[in-house]
Amino acid sequence: GAVVSQHPSRVICKSGTSVKIECRSLDFQATTMFWYRQFPKQSLMLMATSNEGSKATYEQGVEKDKFLINHASLTLSTLTVTSAHPEDSSFYICSARDWGSGWDGYTFGSGTRLTVV
Protein backbone atom coordinates (compact mmCIF):
# COMPACT_ATOMS: atom_id res chain seq x y z
CA GLY A 1 0.00 0.00 0.00
CA ALA A 2 0.86 3.67 -0.15
CA VAL A 3 3.53 4.79 2.29
CA VAL A 4 4.23 8.27 3.60
CA SER A 5 7.53 8.86 5.35
CA GLN A 6 7.97 11.72 7.77
CA HIS A 7 11.30 12.94 9.07
CA PRO A 8 12.48 13.53 11.70
CA SER A 9 10.34 11.57 14.11
CA ARG A 10 11.50 13.70 17.02
CA VAL A 11 13.23 17.06 17.18
CA ILE A 12 14.21 19.36 19.99
CA CYS A 13 15.10 22.93 19.15
CA LYS A 14 15.87 26.09 21.04
CA SER A 15 13.37 28.88 21.27
CA GLY A 16 13.79 31.35 18.42
CA THR A 17 15.25 28.88 15.94
CA SER A 18 13.56 27.32 12.92
CA VAL A 19 12.96 23.66 12.28
CA LYS A 20 12.05 21.85 9.06
CA ILE A 21 9.93 18.71 8.84
CA GLU A 22 9.86 16.59 5.68
CA CYS A 23 7.00 14.52 4.32
CA ARG A 24 7.64 12.12 1.45
CA SER A 25 5.35 9.85 -0.50
CA LEU A 26 7.47 6.78 -1.15
CA ASP A 27 5.61 4.82 -3.78
CA PHE A 28 3.17 7.25 -5.33
CA GLN A 29 3.02 10.79 -6.57
CA ALA A 30 1.14 13.14 -4.31
CA THR A 31 -0.15 16.31 -5.90
CA THR A 32 -1.85 17.14 -2.61
CA MET A 33 -0.45 16.84 0.89
CA PHE A 34 -1.85 17.96 4.21
CA TRP A 35 -0.30 19.11 7.46
CA TYR A 36 -1.97 18.50 10.81
CA ARG A 37 -1.13 19.46 14.35
CA GLN A 38 -2.07 17.36 17.36
CA PHE A 39 -1.78 18.38 21.00
CA PRO A 40 -1.66 15.66 23.68
CA LYS A 41 -4.91 13.75 24.01
CA GLN A 42 -6.55 15.92 21.38
CA SER A 43 -7.67 15.54 17.81
CA LEU A 44 -5.80 16.29 14.62
CA MET A 45 -6.33 19.85 13.51
CA LEU A 46 -5.74 20.61 9.84
CA MET A 47 -3.21 23.38 9.42
CA ALA A 48 -2.85 23.61 5.67
CA THR A 49 -3.26 21.88 2.35
CA SER A 50 -0.15 21.73 0.22
CA ASN A 51 -0.47 21.53 -3.55
CA GLU A 52 2.53 20.75 -5.72
CA GLY A 53 3.75 23.75 -7.62
CA SER A 54 1.43 26.25 -5.97
CA LYS A 55 1.02 28.09 -2.70
CA ALA A 56 -0.37 26.23 0.26
CA THR A 57 -3.87 26.92 1.51
CA TYR A 58 -3.91 27.63 5.22
CA GLU A 59 -6.81 27.01 7.58
CA GLN A 60 -8.29 29.92 9.46
CA GLY A 61 -6.16 30.97 12.39
CA VAL A 62 -2.93 29.36 11.16
CA GLU A 63 -0.10 31.85 10.68
CA LYS A 64 1.32 31.33 7.21
CA ASP A 65 4.50 33.26 8.04
CA LYS A 66 5.01 31.08 11.08
CA PHE A 67 4.42 27.75 9.38
CA LEU A 68 6.05 27.79 5.96
CA ILE A 69 4.99 25.03 3.62
CA ASN A 70 6.78 24.09 0.43
CA HIS A 71 5.60 21.38 -1.97
CA ALA A 72 8.29 21.55 -4.62
CA SER A 73 7.95 18.05 -6.05
CA LEU A 74 5.32 15.34 -6.44
CA THR A 75 6.84 13.35 -3.59
CA LEU A 76 8.01 15.93 -1.08
CA SER A 77 6.37 18.57 1.08
CA THR A 78 8.12 20.41 3.89
CA LEU A 79 6.84 22.29 6.90
CA THR A 80 9.16 24.85 8.46
CA VAL A 81 8.29 26.20 11.87
CA THR A 82 9.97 29.59 11.99
CA SER A 83 11.13 31.32 15.16
CA ALA A 84 9.79 28.45 17.21
CA HIS A 85 8.53 29.03 20.74
CA PRO A 86 7.51 26.58 23.47
CA GLU A 87 3.83 26.92 22.53
CA ASP A 88 4.71 25.47 19.11
CA SER A 89 5.66 22.21 20.79
CA SER A 90 3.30 19.62 19.39
CA PHE A 91 2.93 16.50 17.28
CA TYR A 92 2.92 17.36 13.58
CA ILE A 93 1.50 14.85 11.12
CA CYS A 94 1.46 14.97 7.35
CA SER A 95 -0.85 13.19 4.97
CA ALA A 96 -0.67 12.61 1.25
CA ARG A 97 -3.43 11.89 -1.23
CA ASP A 98 -2.87 8.81 -3.37
CA TRP A 99 -5.41 9.30 -6.16
CA GLY A 100 -4.72 5.79 -7.38
CA SER A 101 -6.42 4.43 -4.25
CA GLY A 102 -9.67 6.25 -4.85
CA TRP A 103 -11.68 7.48 -1.90
CA ASP A 104 -9.41 5.69 0.61
CA GLY A 105 -6.28 7.36 -0.74
CA TYR A 106 -5.40 9.48 2.28
CA THR A 107 -2.21 8.10 3.85
CA PHE A 108 -0.68 9.53 7.00
CA GLY A 109 2.91 9.79 8.09
CA SER A 110 4.09 8.59 11.49
CA GLY A 111 4.35 12.11 12.86
CA THR A 112 7.05 14.41 14.20
CA ARG A 113 7.26 15.29 17.88
CA LEU A 114 8.55 18.86 18.14
CA THR A 115 9.77 20.12 21.49
CA VAL A 116 10.86 23.74 21.77
CA VAL A 117 12.98 24.52 24.82
Next chain:
Amino acid sequence: QQQVKQSPQSLIVQKGGIPIINCAYENTAFDYFPWYQQFPGKGPALLIAIRPDVSEKKEGRFTISFNKSAKQFSLHIMDSQPGDSATYFCAASTGYSSASKIIFGSGTRLSIRP
Protein backbone atom coordinates in the same frame (compact mmCIF):
# COMPACT_ATOMS: atom_id res chain seq x y z
CA GLN B 1 -16.85 25.00 15.15
CA GLN B 2 -16.71 21.24 15.45
CA GLN B 3 -17.93 19.75 12.21
CA VAL B 4 -17.83 16.13 13.37
CA LYS B 5 -18.92 15.37 16.93
CA GLN B 6 -17.66 12.15 18.49
CA SER B 7 -18.59 10.30 21.66
CA PRO B 8 -17.68 8.94 24.10
CA GLN B 9 -14.38 10.60 24.91
CA SER B 10 -13.12 7.40 26.49
CA LEU B 11 -14.35 3.84 26.74
CA ILE B 12 -13.32 0.77 28.70
CA VAL B 13 -14.52 -2.64 27.56
CA GLN B 14 -13.72 -6.17 28.63
CA LYS B 15 -12.03 -8.46 26.13
CA GLY B 16 -14.60 -9.97 23.80
CA GLY B 17 -17.03 -7.11 24.27
CA ILE B 18 -18.31 -4.83 21.53
CA PRO B 19 -17.25 -1.22 21.93
CA ILE B 20 -19.40 1.26 20.03
CA ILE B 21 -18.23 4.74 19.10
CA ASN B 22 -20.65 7.29 17.75
CA CYS B 23 -20.28 10.31 15.50
CA ALA B 24 -22.62 12.97 14.19
CA TYR B 25 -22.25 15.62 11.54
CA GLU B 26 -24.16 18.64 10.28
CA ASN B 27 -22.68 19.31 6.86
CA THR B 28 -24.78 17.38 4.34
CA ALA B 29 -22.06 17.91 1.76
CA PHE B 30 -19.90 15.32 3.53
CA ASP B 31 -19.81 12.20 1.40
CA TYR B 32 -16.94 10.14 2.73
CA PHE B 33 -16.72 8.93 6.32
CA PRO B 34 -13.53 7.13 7.37
CA TRP B 35 -12.49 5.79 10.76
CA TYR B 36 -8.88 5.95 11.86
CA GLN B 37 -6.95 4.12 14.56
CA GLN B 38 -4.03 5.83 16.24
CA PHE B 39 -1.50 4.35 18.63
CA PRO B 40 0.58 6.61 20.92
CA GLY B 41 3.34 8.42 19.06
CA LYS B 42 2.12 7.27 15.65
CA GLY B 43 0.11 8.74 12.84
CA PRO B 44 -3.48 7.62 12.26
CA ALA B 45 -4.16 4.60 10.07
CA LEU B 46 -7.31 4.00 8.05
CA LEU B 47 -9.49 1.26 9.55
CA ILE B 48 -12.61 1.33 7.47
CA ALA B 49 -14.62 3.90 5.54
CA ILE B 50 -18.13 4.31 4.18
CA ARG B 51 -19.97 6.48 1.71
CA PRO B 52 -23.58 7.65 2.20
CA ASP B 53 -25.07 5.29 -0.38
CA VAL B 54 -24.84 2.31 2.00
CA SER B 55 -26.09 1.86 5.55
CA GLU B 56 -23.52 -0.64 6.77
CA LYS B 57 -20.05 -1.85 5.92
CA LYS B 58 -18.06 -4.67 7.51
CA GLU B 59 -14.38 -5.36 7.28
CA GLY B 60 -13.18 -8.14 9.53
CA ARG B 61 -14.16 -7.30 13.11
CA PHE B 62 -14.96 -3.68 12.29
CA THR B 63 -18.41 -2.50 11.23
CA ILE B 64 -19.64 0.97 10.33
CA SER B 65 -23.33 1.71 10.66
CA PHE B 66 -24.51 4.80 8.79
CA ASN B 67 -27.79 6.68 9.21
CA LYS B 68 -27.99 9.34 6.54
CA SER B 69 -31.30 10.84 7.70
CA ALA B 70 -30.02 11.25 11.26
CA LYS B 71 -26.58 12.34 10.05
CA GLN B 72 -24.96 9.85 12.36
CA PHE B 73 -22.53 7.00 11.97
CA SER B 74 -20.90 4.58 14.37
CA LEU B 75 -18.08 2.09 14.65
CA HIS B 76 -18.55 -1.34 16.22
CA ILE B 77 -15.61 -3.57 17.07
CA MET B 78 -16.58 -7.23 17.38
CA ASP B 79 -14.73 -9.61 19.71
CA SER B 80 -12.52 -6.80 20.96
CA GLN B 81 -8.95 -7.63 21.96
CA PRO B 82 -6.37 -5.86 24.15
CA GLY B 83 -4.46 -5.03 20.97
CA ASP B 84 -7.41 -2.89 19.88
CA SER B 85 -6.61 -0.46 22.69
CA ALA B 86 -5.93 2.80 20.88
CA THR B 87 -7.49 6.14 20.06
CA TYR B 88 -10.17 6.04 17.38
CA PHE B 89 -11.16 8.99 15.26
CA CYS B 90 -14.16 9.33 13.02
CA ALA B 91 -13.76 11.77 10.16
CA ALA B 92 -15.52 13.22 7.17
CA SER B 93 -14.69 14.71 3.83
CA THR B 94 -16.50 16.40 0.99
CA GLY B 95 -16.20 15.55 -2.66
CA TYR B 96 -13.51 13.86 -4.65
CA SER B 97 -11.33 16.74 -5.75
CA SER B 98 -8.06 18.44 -5.01
CA ALA B 99 -9.97 20.67 -2.61
CA SER B 100 -11.15 17.74 -0.49
CA LYS B 101 -9.75 17.39 3.01
CA ILE B 102 -10.26 15.11 6.00
CA ILE B 103 -11.89 16.68 9.06
CA PHE B 104 -11.46 14.68 12.27
CA GLY B 105 -13.75 14.12 15.21
CA SER B 106 -12.44 14.66 18.74
CA GLY B 107 -11.37 11.05 19.26
CA THR B 108 -12.23 8.17 21.60
CA ARG B 109 -9.62 6.55 23.80
CA LEU B 110 -10.50 2.87 23.89
CA SER B 111 -9.10 0.48 26.44
CA ILE B 112 -9.78 -3.25 26.21
CA ARG B 113 -9.27 -5.02 29.51
CA PRO B 114 -7.91 -8.61 29.41
